[in-house]
Amino acid sequence: MSEIPNVLSIAGSDPSGGAGIQADLKSIAACGGYGMAALTALTAQNTRGVTGVHLPPADFVTAQLDAIADDVRVDAVKIGMLANVETIEAVGAWLAPRRGPGGPAVVLDPVMVATSGDRLTDDDTVAALRYLVSHADLVTPNLPELAVLLDTEPATTWPEALEQAQRLAQQADVLVLAKGGHLAGHDDGATAGRCPDALVGLDGVVLELDDERVDTTSTHGTGCSLSSAMATLYARFGDWPTALRAAKGWLTQALRDAADLDVGSGHGPVGHLGQLWAGKSVPDPRADVQYWWDLIEDLRARIDDVWFVKQLADGTLERADFEHYLAQDSIYLRTYSKVLSRAAQLAPTLDEQQFWANSASECLAVELGLHQARLAEAEARGETPTEGEAPTSAETRSYLNHLLSAAAIGSYAVVAAAVLPCYWLYQDIGTRLAAANRPDHPYADWLGMYSSPEFDAATQQAIAITQRLARQADPREREAMLDAYLESSRQEMDFFAQRRP
Incomplete structure (x- = not known):
């Protein structure tokens, strides 16, 4: 396992820098990796919303991926926005021969639902994404996206979210990261002021972590950032629980560091590089003997x-x-x-x-x-x-x-x-x-x-x-x-x- 892993992000762009490829590259760097990118969509957007989308042809997405793989070792892949069936199929076809022992770890962030709750993808695209899940090691949907993948209603309680995550894990034979960020508006008391996350496998919860919910409106791109961090930290440490411990700690601090930024008038970005600017690095959980215990x-x-x-x-x-x-x-x-x-x-x-x-x-x-x-x-x-x-x-x-x-x-x-x-x-x-x-x-x-x-x-x-x-x-x-x-x-x-x- 490389000490500085090469991590490839396959996703759309965000010219304002808070989400998409731009957020991925900053997250990868902050978590100790070398970031690479293959663009699946060009967007016109800022902290207030998206005003335009341009999609490159699927064969050009494949050309980007082939160019990288022909020259650079890829230790991990993060997949973000894939806006149509053709692009999803192209990415799946590129991944298929690279899966298995010796291949890169694959983290899929199934971008399908906007923060407003609006669906960003049609039924055919959702069906293709369900198939792409089989090419991933870890899937990181938010709760509305998890519901779309299961064709059900979004979870409104944390136990319900864990049950849905396990159901997806069993259906697709994949590890699922259940995220409690969207529960803020459905507080049942158990998650009051908290933000739980859990790795969920076929047999249930593998690791559950809880942290204080950061009071901020700078949440643009948190899903992109967390999934990129997970890919990078897995490539560094070699197991998903260690990656989650480190990624959650990094993202929680990045949300706090957002207060030091002055970017836009809408939902601003997290402070991806705040810890590096302060002369700190993402803590290695293996440096804590309590983690050993x-x-x-x-x-x-x-x-x-x-x-x-x-x-x-x-x-x-x-x-x-x-x-x-x-x-x-x-x-x-x-x-x-x-x-x-x-x-x-x-x-x-x-x-x-x-x-x-x-x-x-x-x-x-x-x-x-x-x-x-x-x-x-x-x-x-x-x-x-x-x-x-x-x-x-x-x-x-x-x-x-x-x-x-x-x-x-x-x-x-x-x-x-x-x-x-x-x-x-x-x-x-x-x-x-x-x-x-x-x-x-x-x-x-x-x-x-x-x-x-x-x-x-x-x-x-x-x-x-x-x-x-x-x-x-x-x-x-x-x-x-x-x-x-x-x-x-x-x-x-x-x-x-x-x-x-």
């Missing part, structure tokens, strides 16, 4: 459902299973302490060196305590303690190999990211396990150690260190950090789920 929300829920965690919490865990876990945890902690020692060696400040070194020392103390507890429990039952160390399980070996690899070839930032789940996930799980404790719990003493103020403080420091490193990292290192974090999280899941031989 949100990415593993489903995994965290699945850990809570792991047989070991559930039985440990309710006290039904067999003693042999518990001792197997302690034996594997003892093996794990011994090697994990070496990885923490490596972090101490790489740390640039004395405070961070001491933090990682103290954590490594604590691991060895905990490992010894676990081993002694296991021996004492066996002796109390009249059993002969097993001499030597238990065999390392496949799950434990896999986790340790991952951590050792990060320590051997990763930067300080990557090592910190790799060990972060060892703090954060354990604290998260431990808090709930400690809450499940009771005086008659068979593992009461052990559960009491699972959550402590000292470990909470250590977890917060590990989070803070990793957060600082993520914000300082360049895109390649940040991606490596996130990969290491996600793999450690998966390994944590497998570690808890392992069974004794």
Whole structure:
């Protein structure tokens, strides 16, 4: 995935600069891409409305597209205004052989309904647009356009909008961006003063975001701008939820920055480049470790459902299973302490060196305590303690190999990211396990150690260190950090789920 993606906009022009190709190119640049354009319509318009439209022949649209593709790699395509059937068919024919693995991501903004609510396209054009949806990865209709694609009435509530988006996703096998901007005039209380957006797939909502509605009349071209931002940010980050988080944050600020512009007397444009003029860039969501935590929300829920965690919490865990876990945890902690020692060696400040070194020392103390507890429990039952160390399980070996690899070839930032789940996930799980404790719990003493103020403080420091490193990292290192974090999280899941031989 290119760090500076080439993004092609196929759309009409707006000479006043607020919508269409002009808005697309500014949005692409603001979001970190190189913008290109193939014009499908020339308009005479300003902030008060459209006074004329000229359509180039469909074969000339194809000629523009071929000229670009013959010379320039295209990482993403945004499609906007396509005013007639011939142009839609030409664009579809050009896209068809380029779809699939290795092809550009395609975002379709089906421009069909004006802000006034008037239809801009006839029935034949709408039918052709419905077919073009099958060539897209993401469709970004406003609510009236979503209704036209489904041949129904526009949604007046957010739940209705989500239901319609899912229906379109299922009909066309496409991801749909449901947008709540048009709900301002149909406020049911749930969206009062808010502007929700959601990615909706075949099975329902993939990601839903909510933000405060910006009080402004400068809303001209917001649909064009958001769809172009989504195409660019997907090409940069490689997944739609990340793209939406970044695009929504950028557009919300661009709506606020519109106040700094003095363009026209009607519905003005958003401040596409306001953040660049202020010396800022579109934030990379991967620089926020809270985003990392949100990415593993489903995994965290699945850990809570792991047989070991559930039985440990309710006290039904067999003693042999518990001792197997302690034996594997003892093996794990011994090697994990070496990885923490490596972090101490790489740390640039004395405070961070001491933090990682103290954590490594604590691991060895905990490992010894676990081993002694296991021996004492066996002796109390009249059993002969097993001499030597238990065999390392496949799950434990896999986790340790991952951590050792990060320590051997990763930067300080990557090592910190790799060990972060060892703090954060354990604290998260431990808090709930400690809450499940009771005086008659068979593992009461052990559960009491699972959550402590000292470990909470250590977890917060590990989070803070990793957060600082993520914000300082360049895109390649940040991606490596996130990969290491996600793999450690998966390994944590497998570690808890392992069974004794």
